[in-house]
Amino acid sequence: MTLLELNNITKLFPVRRGFFGKASEFVRAVDGITLSLNEKEILGLVGESGCGKSTLGRIALGLMKPTSGDVIFDGRDISSLSKNDLIKLRSRMQIIFQDPFSSLNPRMPAGDIVSEPLVIHGRCKNKERLSAAAALLESVGLKAEHVYRYPHEFSGGQRQRICIARAIALNPKFIVADEPVSALDVAVQAEILALLKELQNKFNMAYLFVSHDLRVVSKLCDRVAVMKSGKIVEIMPAAKIKEAGHPYTRNLLASVPIADPFRREKIDCVANAADVC
Amino acid sequence: MGLLEIKNLRTCFSTDKGEVPAVDGVSLSVNKGEVVSIVGGSGSGKTVLGLSILRLVSEQGRIADGEIIFKGVDLLKLPLVEMRRIRGRKISMIFQEPMTSLNPVFTIGEQIEEAIRIHNPKISKHEAEENACEILNLVGIADPVRRYSSYPHEFSGGMRQRVMIAMALSCRPDLLIADEPTTALDVTIQSEILKLLESLQAKFGMSIILITHDFGIVAQIADRVYVMHNGKVVEDGDVRQIFGAPKDDYTKKLLAAVPVL
Numbered sequence: 001m002t003l004l005e006l007n008n009i010t011k012l013f014p015v016r017r018g019f020f021g022k023a024s025e026f027v028r029a030v031d032g033i034t035l036s037l038n039e040k041e042i043l044g045l046v047g048e049s050g051c052g053k054s055t056l057g058r059i060a061l062g063l064m065k066p067t068s069g070d071v072i073f074d075g076r077d078i079s080s081l082s083k084n085d086l087i088k089l090r091s092r093m094q095i096i097f098q099d100p101f102s103s104l105n106p107r108m109p110a111g112d113i114v115s116e117p118l119v120i121h122g123r124c125k126n127k128e129r130l131s132a133a134a135a136l137l138e139s140v141g142l143k144a145e146h147v148y149r150y151p152h153e154f155s156g157g158q159r160q161r162i163c164i165a166r167a168i169a170l171n172p173k174f175i176v177a178d179e180p181v182s183a184l185d186v187a188v189q190a191e192i193l194a195l196l197k198e199l200q201n202k203f204n205m206a207y208l209f210v211s212h213d214l215r216v217v218s219k220l221c222d223r224v225a226v227m228k229s230g231k232i233v234e235i236m237p238a239a240k241i242k243e244a245g246h247p248y249t250r251n252l253l254a255s256v257p258i259a260d261p262f263r264r265e266k267i268d269c270v271a272n273a274a275d276v277c
Numbered sequence: 278m279g280l281l282e283i284k285n286l287r288t289c290f291s292t293d294k295g296e297v298p299a300v301d302g303v304s305l306s307v308n309k310g311e312v313v314s315i316v317g318g319s320g321s322g323k324t325v326l327g328l329s330i331l332r333l334v335s336e337q338g339r340i341a342d343g344e345i346i347f348k349g350v351d352l353l354k355l356p357l358v359e360m361r362r363i364r365g366r367k368i369s370m371i372f373q374e375p376m377t378s379l380n381p382v383f384t385i386g387e388q389i390e391e392a393i394r395i396h397n398p399k400i401s402k403h404e405a406e407e408n409a410c411e412i413l414n415l416v417g418i419a420d421p422v423r424r425y426s427s428y429p430h431e432f433s434g435g436m437r438q439r440v441m442i443a444m445a446l447s448c449r450p451d452l453l454i455a456d457e458p459t460t461a462l463d464v465t466i467q468s469e470i471l472k473l474l475e476s477l478q479a480k481f482g483m484s485i486i487l488i489t490h491d492f493g494i495v496a497q498i499a500d501r502v503y504v505m506h507n508g509k510v511v512e513d514g515d516v517r518q519i520f521g522a523p524k525d526d527y528t529k530k531l532l533a534a535v536p537v538l
């Protein structure tokens with residue numbers, strides 16, 4: 001069943017010339033994208049920096065209004081909702097950001113961070129807050145006694161776990177993961193991806209997984225959409241990514257480092273061949 | 278005898294809980310014209326090792342023990358004045374973040390020119406300018422004469438990293454230390470930068486120490502590999518040997534973590 005539908009979304013950003021200059025030109029960050037996401041599906045969104053993939057993620061959550069087009073979540077057009085309804089809906093959609101260092105409040109202990117969504121949405125009383133926080137931290141592989149620790153006492157991977165715990169606190173149906181592993185080293189990256197997959201199975205969530213790394217996307221996602229300059233150039237099952245036909249996707253694939261020194265010479269030949277055509 | 282020979286290096290940082298060794302008895306060697314990669318997870322001490330070679334460790338840290346022999350001279354015994362002649366001219370370094378390593382209020386050209394003139398005080402301004410343009414051209418920046426007077430914010434991440442490489446190579450060093458040079462960049466730009474480093478290395482015959490956490494990059498460019506974990510080298514060897522038959526558990530774990538298409 002379809003959970004989220006994006007219909008012909010366009011987002012323009014004004015470009016101002018000079019301090020008092022009027023917006024005379026616009027950048028098309030997202031240019032007429034139509035996309036749908038099923039329940040329990042992981043959709044990867046890949047592209048180079050500046051292609052508009054993060055903007056699209058924010059529009060999908062209603063954090064940013066599209067210039068034109070509709071966002072339909074669970075059968076309701078989110079642009080037509082009142083403020084109160086939108087707040088209610090927000091409990092069912094969450095986001096995880098790229099940088100686990102800047103997306104946690106340094107003055108709040110981990111327990112308060114992960115249980116804050118519960119308090120905001122009135123899902124738990126003050127007495128229960130601590131135990132709820134401990135349970136959440138445990139569900140992402142941290143320990144209950146970590147509730148009193150502050151963000152600076154955690155490593156990058158642990159911080160990303162806190163961000164994930166905060167995102168799943170309200171049992172959302174849909175999470176936008178905006179480059180959640182790009183700031184982490186490969187070993188930690190693999191752990192976080194495994195955690196995301198496990199939680200998705202457990203809570204039946206759908207992810208919009210934004211990334212520039214085809215390797216990560218092909219491992220985690222069901223379908224992959226490739227974006228270039230605000231448009232989707234190709235959308236395909238993740239298992240078929242190697243057979244992608246669009247030249248842009250082929251170029252992305254060719255850039256992925258291959259972890260095999262024995263194949264280095266072969267790759268050079270292929271790269272040269274690609275230059276020729 | 279290699280170009281660089283590090284013997285039993287220890288770099289410690291003072292913390293509330295006493296001194297903590299970030300680099301703990303590391304020995305490694307780099308031959309002329311070789312690409313050596315230092316691989317490890319975050320916090321394994323690989324960056325501190327790179328900084329130690331140039332004696333650029335921050336104030337809380339100190340190099341406690343060991344020798345760093347570069348072209349037969351122990352860098353740790355050199356007076357600071359002579360160390361300054363090594364930095365930039367013989368050994369230079371590029372960092373992960375091309376966004377923060379450039380000064381936003383000076384033009385690209387001025388910054389490269391500054392690097393050239395500091396290390397060659399006798400060179401004229403005009404000559405330095407010409408050299409700067411030449412090196413910009415070399416790192417693949419189109420129309421270097423016009424780009425000379427651009428500011429860093431007008432450049433994309435990949436172009437800024439090219440500028441950093443230009444600056445690092447402006448004095449034709451014998452050794453380039455590249456600390457996660459492509460981590461902040463997209464895959465397509467990453468592969469371009471790696472190719473650039475490879476071609477420049479072939480052209481100048483310099484040696485490169487490439488610090489990274491990504492074995493995918495290592496496989497593409499390195500000749501020899503040192504794997505670091507908790508400040509120690511746990512395994513080292515030829516790149517084919519490390520990939521073909523890793524011995525250490527940590528190496529195996531890192532290799533297994535590399536996502537494949």
